[in-house]
Amino acid sequence: MVQLLPLAPYLPHADPTSWCSCHQNFGHTIEDCHRVGDIIEEFIRVEALGRRVFSLAEDVAAEDGVRVPRSSCSNSSTVK
Numbered sequence: 016m017v018q019l020l021p022l023a024p025y026l027p028h029a030d031p032t033s034w035c036s037c038h039q040n041f042g043h044t045i046e047d048c049h050r051v052g053d054i055i056e057e058f059i060r061v062e063a064l065g066r067r068v069f070s071l072a073e074d075v076a077a078e079d080g081v082r083v084p085r086s087s088c089s090n091s092s093t094v095k
Contacts, residue, residue, distance in 0.1 A: 029041060029042030029043065030042060030043060033047075035048050037050055037051050038050070
C-alpha cells in the first residue's frame, strides 16, 4: 500500500505545521498570508475608488441640476 505524504512546504523556511486555506498548502496561516492581504487591500482600493467615482458623478450632476438616483450606482450598498 502506498502512503500519501502531506504536501511539501513551498519554501525551505515554510512552517510544515501551518496551513494556508488560500494556497491550499502548508507554510503559513491565512492570517499571515501575503496574498490574502493583497486581495483585501485591492478590494478596499476598488471600493474606495467606486465611492469616489459615484461622488464625482453626483457633483457633476448637481452642477447640471440633475439628481442621480442611488440605485443607479452599484456601490450604493457599500458598508461604511
